[in-house]
Amino acid sequence: MSDHDDVIVRLLRAAGARPAVPPERAGRVRAAVHQHWRNAVPVRRRSRWTGWIAVPLAVAAAWVFLVASGVWERIQPSLPPSAPVGILERSEGAVSWPDQASPAIGAVLAPGTVLETGADGRVALRLGGGASVRFDVGSRARLLAAAEVRLERGAVYVDAGTARGSGTAVVIGTDLGPVRDLGTQFQVRVEADAVRVSVREGSASLEHRGRAHAAASGTQLTVRGDGEVTRRPVPASGPEWNWIQEATPPFDLEGRRLGEYLDWVGRETGLRIEPAGAAVVADRLVIILHGSIADLRPDETLDAVLPTCGLRHRLVDGTVIIERGATGTTVED
Amino acid sequence: MSDTTQADRILVKRLLRGEEEAFEEFFRSSFPRLYRFALARLGGDEDAAEEIVQATLCHAITVLKTWRGEAALFTWLCTLCRHEMGAHLRRRGKERQMIEPVDESPEIRAALESLAGAAGSGPEEELRRGEIARVVQTILDFLPSGYGDALEWKYALGLSVKEIAMRLNLTPKAAESLLTRAREAFRREFAAMVESR
Numbered sequence: 073m074s075d076h077d078d079v080i081v082r083l084l085r086a087a088g089a090r091p092a093v094p095p096e097r098a099g100r101v102r103a104a105v106h107q108h109w110r111n112a113v114p115v116r117r118r119s120r121w122t123g124w125i126a127v128p129l130a131v132a133a134a135w136v137f138l139v140a141s142g143v144w145e146r147i148q149p150s151l152p153p154s155a156p157v158g159i160l161e162r163s164e165g166a167v168s169w170p171d172q173a174s175p176a177i178g179a180v181l182a183p184g185t186v187l188e189t190g191a192d193g194r195v196a197l198r199l200g201g202g203a204s205v206r207f208d209v210g211s212r213a214r215l216l217a218a219a220e221v222r223l224e225r226g227a228v229y230v231d232a233g234t235a236r237g238s239g240t241a242v243v244i245g246t247d248l249g250p251v252r253d254l255g256t257q258f259q260v261r262v263e264a265d266a267v268r269v270s271v272r273e274g275s276a277s278l279e280h281r282g283r284a285h286a287a288a289s290g291t292q293l294t295v296r297g298d299g300e301v302t303r304r305p306v307p308a309s310g311p312e313w314n315w316i317q318e319a320t321p322p323f324d325l326e327g328r329r330l331g332e333y334l335d336w337v338g339r340e341t342g343l344r345i346e347p348a349g350a351a352v353v354a355d356r357l358v359i360i361l362h363g364s365i366a367d368l369r370p371d372e373t374l375d376a377v378l379p380t381c382g383l384r385h386r387l388v389d390g391t392v393i394i395e396r397g398a399t400g401t402t403v404e405d
Numbered sequence: 406m407s408d409t410t411q412a413d414r415i416l417v418k419r420l421l422r423g424e425e426e427a428f429e430e431f432f433r434s435s436f437p438r439l440y441r442f443a444l445a446r447l448g449g450d451e452d453a454a455e456e457i458v459q460a461t462l463c464h465a466i467t468v469l470k471t472w473r474g475e476a477a478l479f480t481w482l483c484t485l486c487r488h489e490m491g492a493h494l495r496r497r498g499k500e501r502q503m504i505e506p507v508d509e510s511p512e513i514r515a516a517l518e519s520l521a522g523a524a525g526s527g528p529e530e531e532l533r534r535g536e537i538a539r540v541v542q543t544i545l546d547f548l549p550s551g552y553g554d555a556l557e558w559k560y561a562l563g564l565s566v567k568e569i570a571m572r573l574n575l576t577p578k579a580a581e582s583l584l585t586r587a588r589e590a591f592r593r594e595f596a597a598m599v600e601s602r
Contacts, residue, residue: 080591084561087542098436105436105466112466113423
């Protein structure tokens, strides 16, 4: 190595790594730019599709084709001339559709569709406005529009994080009033003479008797039929939210960056993901993942994915710390 | 035509053909560098940087066919980004002036030349070290992304040549060769920056 090289190496070591871009910002910009690019040029897709990975993409393609071309209206003449409300992404356990035959995964759902989940049934939908919604066991709901659901019983979880660009807030109708999405992640649970709204991220508002009751991130709002309103803190992860992972639509791991995968785990579990050290921050950006994590809960996938990257994780008080090292998982409270 | 521009031309053709892999390469190599470019000029306003870089990349895709390859693709993106930043500031009624980052300031030469004295521990030395770091990181951003990444992995993050080879899908020998070329490219850019002041 020359003297010049020696100076350069000293410079580089003294400077350290370049600051990383916050993953959530990168994710938002990537989604917007990618959509713009897809609109601007004809997209040539990979020619080989296998297994479950093809499902969400086929669903998306079907959605775009049906809605954009108007074919949906022509092949469903018996339905009112309004846009489809959503797409079925996942169905587990006992689920019934009182007014129609059970739709297949990827089926486009019409306005007015009613669904009921049994004692072990859960459903995940992608609404036309872009929000992801999940129904817990023992729920009954009617899909009214691309951003409107009537919840008659049970619980619904809404993740509108990817739908912010649409400008359409999701509305969950209940007997005690509508719950409006003012943020991105929340769940609504209808109980006997009460509605509970738990907010994981952003905020939501329940309108009852002409008054809006807002709940911010980390708050559970309870409104009773007699008008009593209470609030209590609720953590972003834990028993209150665990059922959501049982209805999470599959994540397409193949070819995705480690950072994208970790963002997904964080979003689905409510856990904070924290890289331990600059090397792991770099890994988030440069490691490309391969394989499948189908049939695993989001929190279970960490044990399957991280060891293949030479990483391990520790769970400390609601935070998943990702670090370099041999396989192993520890939980510290 | 330089190797960089030739590689950029190929990437642009693939982008215009609609190849998903090309988009991933384009975004992965452009976005972080462009974000840092904007952030340094917007006084650390992360929301503005995000908005402007998104607008820049969308605009770049719209006018991609007009890129002739006279300059490197990233240099062209920086030009578009400057225009977006100017428009952003005009929309805000020139409430704020664009920050002049250290790589464009007259103090750069002194800061770089003070490298030999950067081993001290006083506040002045700390400041100089910070300025040097920003200059070095800026140069890394303007190198072809493979070069900048490889140098950062090797010297800032301490990865081995073998690990770098795995990340770049190269043999260790090819990775070593790339590191040599990257150091040379860095030396040229560093010298040019100092001499231009």
